[in-house]
Amino acid sequence: MLPAPLVLIPAEHVNSNSATGAIAGGVAAGAALLFAAPAIVLVWWRKKKPQDHFFDVPAEEDPEVHLGQLKRFSLRELQVATDNFSNKNILGRGGFGKVYKGRLADGSLVAVKRLKEERTQGGELQFQTEVEMISMAVHRNLLRLRGFCMTPTERLLVYPFMVNGSVASCL
Missing domain, CATH: 3.30.200.20 (Phosphorylase Kinase; domain 1)
Structure with missing residues (x-):
């Protein structure tokens, strides 16, 4: 049985794909953080703020x-x-x-x-x-x-x- 032939990919082709993936991943993570951070702050602020806006009057x-x-x-x-x-x-x-x-x-x-x-x-x-x-x-x-x-x-x-x-x- 003969081993499968190895296919060599040029180095410049590998680097451009990984660079594009890194950029896309960074943009996606930044966008998620941009939308998630205000939502997290809003939830935290509402929990911290008292819910009862009424007060007792004798x-x-x-x-x-x-x-x-x-x-x-x-x-x-x-x-x-x-x-x-x-x-x-x-x-x-x-x-x-x-x-x-x-x-x-x-x-x-x-x-x-x-x-x-x-x-x-x-x-x-x-x-x-x-x-x-x-x-x-x-x-x-x-x-x-x-x-x-x-x-x-x-x-x-x-x-x-x-x-x-x-x-x-x-x-």
Whole structure:
């Protein structure tokens, strides 16, 4: 068996191909780096920058929260009306909290629903949204929401007092 013949390639032909390959590789690597570097910097900057652009404003110092025609009660008003949420004024209990009977300074009777505290992100905004939705619900068989109270630690809904009790007590 005879060995395969060797083919010799001229040296100047080999060098020009490798030089062209090196230039093409360098241009490709430079272009990739040119596009990748800003993307990497942007991702790093966004992770470093805080995502939350909102800040908490204590509810009693926020006069801008006007939910429709609803009255915004102070916590103190409702504490006085319900005798500091006395057990003797409890009208009922539910999954969302207790309901207290109260008498406002103008003499009107109200039912104050004191919602259980749930610390969730965006809780104030969620509560405001729910209050807006409840206040828009109008039906002859539904109580109209009279007002609300929102503090960093309390969420309360104020309804007119029903002399005959709740619907649940009639069923």
